[in-house]
Amino acid sequence: MKDFTKELSFKASRSSGAGGQNVNKVETSVTVMWNVEESEFFNVFQKNLIQTKLKNRINSEGILQLTVSESRTQFQNKKIAIEKILEIVNDSVVIPKTRFKTKPSKAKVQKRLDSKKKLSDKKENRRFKF
Template sequence: MESEKITSELQFKAVRSSGAGGQNVNKVSSKVVLYFDLKNSQAISDEEKLLLENKLANRLTSEKILILNCDEDRSQLKNKAIVIKRFLDIITAGLVVPKIRKATNVSKSVIRKRIKDKKNLSEIKKSRRKPDF
């Protein structure tokens, strides 16, 4: 996956933002909404698409479109940069294949140490008891 190729497939929409900004917020569209069509993407291979569909299932629409928005800043350009970075982070995290866990056995020295510790604790507790006459 190339970030330049994938960012060329992104679609943006500027919307009026809520929150801080005073009177400026009523006349400037500073909120940025990012749309990415996963199903029709040319930058991602079919295997990567399947992996992303599984990992991002709760974030995708029924048409397999990823929608992200950002209205953190009063500047539209900064919001666009933030949402692109967030998108790239989500995609790279979604493409990470988890390592297969190998089952291992507990070593004999660990078992011996555990039993020794149990016996030691048992002796300590036994010494605290009232003597039996």
């Protein structure tokens, strides 16, 4: 997990929604911004991975933005925003393992056929015969 917090920039704004006495005065909502192309922590291949997997979250200038207003304090929101952006980016860099098709073994196939035959014989024996 790469820690690129030095490249992050922050902007505070007023949180939306219902609130108390401080709702129109205190800027507690935090927007974290990170320029993907100018990052020095990731190589070109990883940057391309990030840009393709997070293309819906990256704006036209190539900046990944995330806004957090979960907590009542700016400090707590900043902490949450850092954790979230690190998690999102590091998850996008992971390449999933390729899945190879497998066949059931001959013994498993034979066992399945035997159980089908056994059930078929059982049902056949229940029939009323003249």
